[in-house]
Amino acid sequence: MRLKQVSVAFAVLFLLCMALLLYFLVRSEERNRIKEVEDRGTYLVSLVSLYSIDDFKADNRHFLLKSIAEYTANTGLIYLYVHDSGGKQIMSLDSTNISESIPPEIQTRSLASQGFVRQSFRPGGSGETAHEFAKPVLEKGSRTGTVRIGLRPLPVQLFSLERVSFLSMIAFFIFAALVLFYYGVIAALKPLKDVHSSLKNAVESGAFPADAPKGGQFLPVVEELKKSLTQVKSKLGSIGEENISLASRLGVIQFEKKLQSKILDAIGQGIIVTDLQGHIHLINDSMLKLLGRKSEEVLDSPVEKVLDRDDIRPLFTEDSGRVRDSIEVTFPDASPGEVFQASSSDLLDGDRTVIARLFMIKNITSRKKSEEVQHDFIAHVAHELRTPLTNIKSYGEMLMIGEITDEEMRKEFYNTINEETNRLTGMIQNILNISKIEMGSLTPNKGLVHTDWFVDGCLTSIDAAARDKQIAIERKLPDVFPSLIADKELLKAAIINILGNAIKYTPEKGRITFSIGEVNGYVNFEVTDTGHGISPEDLPHIFEKFYRSGQNSIKEQVGSGLGLAITSEIVRLHGGEIEVHSEPGAGSQFIIRIPKEDYFIARS
Amino acid sequence: MPDPRKVLVIDDEVHIRRVIEVILKKRGYEVITAKNGEEGLEAIRSLQPDAVISDIRMPKLDGEALCKMVNPLKEFRSFLTVIMTARISPDEQKWIDGMKDTIFMEKPFSPLRLADCIDRYFEDKLMNT
Numbered sequence: 001m002r003l004k005q006v007s008v009a010f011a012v013l014f015l016l017c018m019a020l021l022l023y024f025l026v027r028s029e030e031r032n033r034i035k036e037v038e039d040r041g042t043y044l045v046s047l048v049s050l051y052s053i054d055d056f057k058a059d060n061r062h063f064l065l066k067s068i069a070e071y072t073a074n075t076g077l078i079y080l081y082v083h084d085s086g087g088k089q090i091m092s093l094d095s096t097n098i099s100e101s102i103p104p105e106i107q108t109r110s111l112a113s114q115g116f117v118r119q120s121f122r123p124g125g126s127g128e129t130a131h132e133f134a135k136p137v138l139e140k141g142s143r144t145g146t147v148r149i150g151l152r153p154l155p156v157q158l159f160s161l162e163r164v165s166f167l168s169m170i171a172f173f174i175f176a177a178l179v180l181f182y183y184g185v186i187a188a189l190k191p192l193k194d195v196h197s198s199l200k201n202a203v204e205s206g207a208f209p210a211d212a213p214k215g216g217q218f219l220p221v222v223e224e225l226k227k228s229l230t231q232v233k234s235k236l237g238s239i240g241e242e243n244i245s246l247a248s249r250l251g252v253i254q255f256e257k258k259l260q261s262k263i264l265d266a267i268g269q270g271i272i273v274t275d276l277q278g279h280i281h282l283i284n285d286s287m288l289k290l291l292g293r294k295s296e297e298v299l300d301s302p303v304e305k306v307l308d309r310d311d312i313r314p315l316f317t318e319d320s321g322r323v324r325d326s327i328e329v330t331f332p333d334a335s336p337g338e339v340f341q342a343s344s345s346d347l348l349d350g351d352r353t354v355i356a357r358l359f360m361i362k363n364i365t366s367r368k369k370s371e372e373v374q375h376d377f378i379a380h381v382a383h384e385l386r387t388p389l390t391n392i393k394s395y396g397e398m399l400m401i402g403e404i405t406d407e408e409m410r411k412e413f414y415n416t417i418n419e420e421t422n423r424l425t426g427m428i429q430n431i432l433n434i435s436k437i438e439m440g441s442l443t444p445n446k447g448l449v450h451t452d453w454f455v456d457g458c459l460t461s462i463d464a465a466a467r468d469k470q471i472a473i474e475r476k477l478p479d480v481f482p483s484l485i486a487d488k489e490l491l492k493a494a495i496i497n498i499l500g501n502a503i504k505y506t507p508e509k510g511r512i513t514f515s516i517g518e519v520n521g522y523v524n525f526e527v528t529d530t531g532h533g534i535s536p537e538d539l540p541h542i543f544e545k546f547y548r549s550g551q552n553s554i555k556e557q558v559g560s561g562l563g564l565a566i567t568s569e570i571v572r573l574h575g576g577e578i579e580v581h582s583e584p585g586a587g588s589q590f591i592i593r594i595p596k597e598d599y600f601i602a603r604s
Numbered sequence: 605m606p607d608p609r610k611v612l613v614i615d616d617e618v619h620i621r622r623v624i625e626v627i628l629k630k631r632g633y634e635v636i637t638a639k640n641g642e643e644g645l646e647a648i649r650s651l652q653p654d655a656v657i658s659d660i661r662m663p664k665l666d667g668e669a670l671c672k673m674v675n676p677l678k679e680f681r682s683f684l685t686v687i688m689t690a691r692i693s694p695d696e697q698k699w700i701d702g703m704k705d706t707i708f709m710e711k712p713f714s715p716l717r718l719a720d721c722i723d724r725y726f727e728d729k730l731m732n733t
Contacts, residue, residue: 383661386690393621398623398715403630416619468618468639508639572606 002219014174018167026156033153034129040075041118041133041151045073046081049135053144056082056091068093078130078150082137083485085144087111098123098150102132111147112135128152187511189221196221196228255589270340273347274303278450281356290340290361292333292350303359315344315359329361338365377562383540384427388420395420419464426461429493434562437569444487444573449522451516452481454488458495459514465503466512474528476515484523485597486574494570496592497563498527506531506587518596522576525592542580567592608634609726612653614644614670615688616662624657627715631723641665650676653683656721660689660696671703678704684725688713707710 048068055064067534070078079102080093092099101124110117110132117134130152137145158165211502261284264271270287274280279300288295289307304313311329326343334340341364347356395413404410459473466473502512506529514530532551534542541547545565570577576594611633621637628635636651642664648656656674660667663707666676667687674685685706689696692710700708709718 048610383690386711387617390690391623393712394623394715395619398627401716403627403716409626416622420619463617 018171021170022158022163022167025166026158029156030153033156033362034131036150037076037131037153040120041131041149042116044071044077044151045116045133045135045147045149048082048135051137052139053082053090053137055083058090061091063272065093074154076154078152079148080150081148083111083146083148085142087146090145098130100124101517102150106132107148113168115168128206140498155449192225193221196224207558268363272303272307272359274357274359276354276356278303278357280306287361290333308358312342315342328364334363338363340364341366350592381427381431385424388424388427391420392417392424415462421463422461426493426496429489430497430562430566433490433493433566433570437566442490442569442573444490444570446485446487448483449486449488449491450479450481450483454492455481455514455516458492461496462499462503465500469503469506469508469510471503471506471509472511474513476513478517481516482518482523482596484594486594487570490570491574491594494567494592495525495527497567498525498592501563502527502529502531502588506530519593521596522593523596526589526593528587528589530587533586533588534580534582535584539580542569543578608632609654610634610636610651611655611657611722612636612638612644614638614641614647614648614656614658614662614667616640616659618710620659620688623715624718627634627719628722630636633722641667641670645670645673647678652681655684655686655705655725657686657688657722660687672699672708675703675706684722686718686721688718 051064055058072080077100078094078096081089081099082091082093085092103121106119106121109119113134114136119132119134120129121132122128123130130150132148134146134148136143137147156369211395261282264282264284265286267284268286270290271282271284272280272287273282280298280303281300283295283298288298291298293306307313309329311327315327326341329340329342330338331340340467341362342360343362344357344359346354347358349355373530395417398404399413399417404413432441455475456479459475462473499512499514506512510530512530513526515524515528517524517525517526535549535551538547538549538551543564545562547565548561568578571592571594574594575597576592579591580588581591582588611628613621613628613635614637615621615624616639621639625635625637636650636653639646640662641658644656644658645665658667658670666690669706671685672689682705684705687700687706687708688711689708690711692708697708700706707721709721
């Protein structure tokens with residue numbers, strides 16, 4: 001329907017254009033004719049005025065008229081008048097007898113003019129325009145007459161042969177252009193049609209009516225395109241929503257990835273994950289630090305180039321094996337003495353196919369150290385325990401086989417067995433205490449402690465060792481012994497540890513002073529020796545577990561590095577404190593202060 | 605009656621020195637004691653004992669160093685060394701095997717066996733000469 005209207009409108013428009021074109025063509029032709037008339041008039045008047053006036057006289061003019069007739073054929077000549085110098089008409093060529101309709105002022109002006117003159121007029125009020133060209137005839141410098149020529153433009157034929165053929169040519173071109181345009185549009189729409197059909201397939205919703213509306217081929221295409229565009233629009237909307245959800249999922253994934261890499265960085269171990277070709281896919285901060293490299297330098301490069309070391313290479317060159325042997329290695333960039341354990345394993349997928357390889361480097365320095373410390377501790381404890389055991393066994397055997405016959409000596413042997421049993425008990429107590437301290441479960445079992453018996457017990461346990469080294473033990477004891485609330489066994493262990501150290505680190509024939517006193521609600525136990533003393537470097541560390549001085553005079557003595565740690569813990573559990581004064585080479589003084597605490601409450 | 609054989613006991617533990625001293629004296633030996641490796645070395649050089657009983661873990665100079673220092677002396681004058689210690693590792697067994705006239709006895713030890721061991725050494729020596 002619409003196409004019909006469009007075609008009609010188009011046809012009207014086409015005709016209008018053609019008419020307009022025709023009009024302009026005619027106008028242009030007319031203008032050309034006028035121009036032509038002007039040119040010809042000027043030429044003719046000039047030509048005719050060249051003749052002598054005598055030639056126009058009646059007897060001579062047959063030759064002249066002949067040539068004029070040749071010149072003026074088909075030129076639209078209306079009239080030719082020749083006037084003599086007096087203004088009298090001496091010749092007239094006027095086929096249509098037009099002289100009556102020429103306005104008189106035209107003639108007057110032409111005769112009066114001294115040179116060429118051109119005038120236009122409408123003869124007898126008709127629609128046509130006539131043009132008069134006038135020029136004087138000059139002979140020997142004087143005017144002998146005037147030539148007047150009247151010309152009319154040749155009428156323009158509306159449908160001349162050329163014009164019709166020109167117009168039909170234009171019409172043909174327009175028609176051809178239209179046809180070309182139509183097929184051009186069809187060709188241009190072809191991909192759109194294809195797009196539409198593929199869109200239709202893609203969208204898969206709302207199939208088009210198979211019978212597209214008739215009346216042209218554009219409309220169904222446009223309709224379908226419109227439909228498709230609507231579908232595309234709705235699809236775009238849903239894609240936009242999907243995009244948003246994808247973007248948020250991507251954000252979550254990126255966050256997870258960042259989190260994972262941060263977790264990997266937070267792990268104290270160096271980690272490298274490689275693909276199956278051995279190219280580094282992932283590397284954490286610890287590993288980069290260990291290698292002294294930057295992430296961008298090593299990512300995607302082969303792991304054997306990054307870790308180019310003969311000792312580590314077997315870990316990633318071996319093909320099979322899920323968990324490979326670990327290797328102990330050191331790194332030049334690490335602090336001296338640091339030991340690392342390098343290991344590699346395959347990362348498996350759910351179906352147990354290898355998807356990547358994991359390579360780890362773990363700092364095992366502290367583990368090694370603690371293993372060493374533990375080993376030393378056990379060796380030391382075993383040795384310490386064996387000493388009293390050896391004594392008890394050998395002394396017992398001597399008594400058993402009846403080797404000892406002397407009564408005094410037998411007493412001495414029994415006494416030694418007793419002392420050594422006490423020593424063994426004390427050692428076992430110390431070991432138990434250490435284990436309780438380690439577990440954080442050492443709790444004092446407090447009761448009233450009378451310090452007189454207590455001090456005796458402490459000093460007796462070191463008597464033998466002191467006698468052996470000829471160390472004098474000076475006791476500075478008060479007349480009235482203070483009492484306090486404490487765990488007797490723990491406190492005794494603490495004080496024996498201090499006394500034992502004093503014996504151990506005091507050279508032979510030295511002196512140890514032990515005193516006890518009550519000051520400001522505290523019971524003070526003081527042990528002063530004339531030993532090697534403690535160096536200022538060691539002093540801040542002496543209560544640390546397993547700390548052993550680097551000094552030779554201390555190192556040559558066997559020890560676990562636990563005695564003072566136990567002592568300080570016991571003192572702490574009693575709410576007390578330990579004060580240490582020491583002068584290297586002169587001796588040390590340890591003061592243990594234990595609060596009397598709720599002694600009075602306990603007694604009441 | 606010849607001069608009694610001299611036995612040197614080196615141990616930082618007083619009770620061990622005492623028990624060995626008692627049993628060896630009963631067997632008729634002259635017993636000298638030393639508290640550490642340094643004292644022991646001095647006694648070996650000056651008193652020329654016929655047998656040395658030594659601990660390993662001792663202050664100042666340990667048993668291993670002491671043995672290695674006195675081993676060359678045995679080229680000129682042989683004497684028995686009994687190493688007594690609470691622990692022994694393969695490494696320790698190795699160096700003990702490298703010493704002349706040296707035997708190892710683990711602690712806790714039997715004083716009786718130690719004394720028998722020393723008796724036998726001197727008996728063998730007497731028979732060989």
